[in-house]
Amino acid sequence: MSDFKDFEQETLSHLEALMAFARRLTKSQAEAEDLVQDTYVKAIRARGQFQEGTNLRAWLLRILRNTFINRYHRGSLERSLVAKPVTDPVSDGWISSATMRATRDAENLALRPELARHICAAINDLPEEFRMVVLLADVEEFAYKEIAATLECPIGTVMSRLHRGRKLLKARLLQQARDNGLIDIETSVGEAPTQTSAEATTPTDVAQPVDLSSFRERNQSRLGTGSS
């Protein structure tokens, strides 16, 4: 049947996107390849269910995700990592503009292999539900609606998981940037939220308390937000 060949060709055009997604879900290249291969076979078997003109990539990624969940996770994914609320180093005003600029410059410098690896590691550390949303939003640039359809969840959930996932990612990246000396310790303000002890220094452009714990006390309600 010719529609088979056409469909095969169309789906293969999304191979890299599927592999990118699979690689971030699985623990090894071999597992990713198996996952992608199984996804293709399932997609071909189910091709009658695909509505021509709709987003094929989203449809394929949905199959991939479901295959992943059923195969590797016996039907469920880890939903949240941290018991306590995650602070956003940027919106909580701990990071100066200078720091952000420096970090951004550092990142630009190295679309460097090490930095890319750090980012991948940071993504791998995200809980899977957050990870998937971040991948679909940042890598595939799906609309929130498309993400919701791919992950089969409400748009509100997409937005909150995206926000939370990115917070975690940003915090991790800032930490890595500092650890790797990519940003100057003097320009950074406060500690990344993953660290338990804070060596707070006064931010230069935003009025902030010197002491982390009193800062947290004063902003309890704000710190309570952002949970998914």
Add this chain to the structure above:
Amino acid sequence: MECKQVQSLLETFVDGELNPQQTLAIEEHLATGCEPCVERFRFASAVKASTQHAVRQDVQIDDSFRQRLTAAIAAEEKREQTGSGSVISLTPSRWRAISGIAAAAALLLVWVGSQQWTGQSGHLPEQAATSSASVMNPSLGIEHALDRLIDHHSSPPQPQVTQPELLPALEPNVGVRVHLPSSLARFGARWEGAALVPVSNHQAASLRYRIPARRVLPRSTEYPMVSSAIGHRVTVYVYDPSKVPVHQSLQRQLVRDEPIYLGKWRGYTVAAKQNRGVGYAVATDIDDDSRIAELVTAIH
């Protein structure tokens, strides 16, 4: 818009998911050069871009995986074909075992070369137009043709011609010689009638046969196979193979040096061959590959 509000919407702004008014308000705010907001915007954009870059550069697709993948897809295609729209797989040894003519009633669609009958070279203008249409979408045309033939076989209409001497009347529509293959009589097949079947802008002649309930035949060199079937219907289609190349969606096999094209379509067996430029196709519900093979080879 205030910095506080801008910053709370920034992420959604970077994702392009704000409504037009909000988008415009933020763009205007950033255009004022508000440093903290601009910096946050750039940072958010950079994280997004870095994430995209990092994930994409970590993609590895080597040739061996590509091969495995395409093999898996091909295996799936094959698996499907041996289901409803499929290919009969006949091992060479089974073909070799077929010696005489048995009572199987596989009908072969006969492709008849227009040159053979009309003596003309080339196509008539209107026929050329329709054949080019099927060339543009060749595979769609072929599957549609098989569907039509199976439709006709499974729900045959009243025959239009019931006397053999009147069969030539169908020839102008079909474009090829239409006759009753004499070999089929030896199978005990009874001809019930003929009709015209429209098949993708052309017409085929259908010859309906019924193979009666089996009698146990004495084993002999002429009837080496004793079949266990009850009566079967077989439809032989006669048409111009250059117009309706049904064989393209069937699997080619060699039966005693003759290429035969076989397949299963919607549960029926379809076998086709070409003999001296004539195309013959057969549709039947007989499931026995070897019997069909015998029938196929018999037609000429």
